[in-house]
Structure formats: structure tokens, C-alpha cells
């Protein structure tokens with residue numbers, strides 16, 4: 001397990017950290033003039049924003065404003081109709097399949113609905129992609145998976161099946177699974193919205209720890225404003241497929257400039 005604190009001495013590397021190779025300190029993700037339509041519904045409307053390496057950027061905004069669509073594009077699950085998306089300097093659409101695969105290795109995503117493989121043990125859920133996609137030996141993948149299970153507080157659940165775990169535990173496994181690929185960027189899509197209320201705080205605490213203690217870049221969609229305030233370097237307020245305001249969490253939550261931001265926060269806080 002590599003231990004690299006060079007990139008960000010304030011955030012020492014843990015088992016969840018991204019691989020040092022190939023990552024710099026500049027811009028990691030860039031969207032330029034990205035437009036996405038579903039039928040005649042324009043979901044993203046000439047969107048521009050970027051995320052720098054090691055930063056934690058949070059997308060907030062009303063339901064249906066296009067936040068999840070952005071993450072799905074970065075995962076190549078949805079294509080933009082117009083505009084360019086680059087990850088670590090490489091363009092995603094269009095891109096040859098090999099380039100897409102290489103870019104996808106840099107990105108881990110945790111979904112609302114966990115999306116674990118139901119027929120695999122917890123350990124196998126975490127080791128599968130490192131072995132099949134990265135070509136890691138099974139021994140190395142298992143050693144890493146055990147460290148990650150320790151990190152997420154589930155060291156004793158290696159042999160359990162997902163159905164034997166609570167929603168919060170399943171989401172912790174999903175977080176460990178995403179980190180097992182040593183992604184440069186972790187995409188988090190409302191990761192607590194499918195959880196029973198009493199399980200939300202534990203998962204958010206885990207993510208706060210990961211945000212604080214690793215140098216991984218995070219792009220996070222959340223309706224948990226306290227969490228957004230805690231982990232973010234930058235908050236982007238979305239509405240109708242555009243960024244209506246961007247700023248530090250202190251600015252956005254404490255002194256927003258746009259009426260739309262004030263309205264939204266007034267309704268959710």
C-alpha cells in the first residue's frame with residue numbers, strides 16, 4: 001500500500017487515497033459549454049465548471065436541476081449533446097474506447113442505491129474490479145480490501161452477503177469498493193438518500209473522515225447541507241441546468257449573492 005503525503009501534506013494518505021501516479025495539482029475535471037437534452041427538455045444548458053485535483057466540490061440545488069446527470073456523464077453513462085468534458089487533460093466524448101477505459105479507471109462512484117453484487121461476498125464485491133479491471137493479483141486485492149473494510153468499520157463482514165447488511169453497512173461497502181480502484185476522483189451521488197434516518201450520520205461521518213484524511217478529489221451531489229458545509233472547498237448552486245452561484249461554503253451558506261440560492265437554502269435549511 002503506497003503512502004504518499006507529497007501532494008497534500010495536510011491530508012495524509014490512507015488506504016483510500018488515490019494513486020500518486022498520473023495526478024498533478026491542477027485541474028482534474030473540466031466541463032465546457034456542456035448541454036444535455038432529454039427529448040425537448042434541456043437538462044444541462046451550456047454548463048461550465050472545473051474541479052482541481054484534491055479539492056472537494058459539492059453540487060447543491062433543487063431536484064431535477066441536472067446534478068446527477070453531470071456525474072453520470074463523467075461515468076460515461078450518459079453523453080452530452082454539446083460541449084466538452086475532460087478528465088486529467090483527456091477528452092471523454094468522443095474518445096477511443098481505450099482512452100475511455102483509462103479515464104474510467106480514474107473515477108470511482110458511489111450511488112444512492114449501493115449497487116452491490118448481491119451474489120458476491122463483501123470481500124469479493126471489493127476485490128472484483130481491481131482483479132478484473134486493474135489486473136491486480138487476488139492476494140493483493142484482498143489485502144487492500146481488508147484494509148478498506150477496516151477503514152469503513154466493517155472488518156468483520158468480509159464473508160457476509162450484501163443482503164445480510166444494513167443499508168448503512170452496504171453503503172460503506174460501496175465506498176470501500178469505489179476506493180479499492182485507487183481512483184483520482186470520487187463521485188458521490190446523494191449517497192445517504194436511500195438510508196434509514198438513523199444510519200445517515202454514520203455514513204456521512206465516514207465520508208467526512210475520508211475527505212479530511214485523504215488527498216482524493218471529490219465531486220459530490222448532496223441534499224445534506226451540513227455535510228456540504230463541512231467537506232467542501234467549493235459549493236456550486238445549480239438551477240435549471242446551470243450554475244447560478246459558486247463559492248466557498250462560508251459564502252454560499254453564510255452570505256449567498258443570488259436570490260435563487262437564498263430561496264433554495266431557505267427552503268431546505
Ligand SMILES: Nc1ncnc2c1ncn2[C@@H]1O[C@H](COP(=O)(O)OP(=O)(O)OP(=O)(O)O)[C@@H](O)[C@H]1O
Nearest residue numbers: 038043061062063064065066067068069070190221
Ligand atoms: N434517462 C433520462 N430520460 C429522460 N429524462 C431524464 C433522464 N435522466 C434524467 N432525466 C431528467 O433530467 C432532469 C435532471 O435529472 P437529474 O437526475 O440530473 O437531476 P438532479 O438535480 O440530480 O435531481 P435529484 O436531486 O432529484 O436527484 C430531470 O428532470 C430528470 O427527469
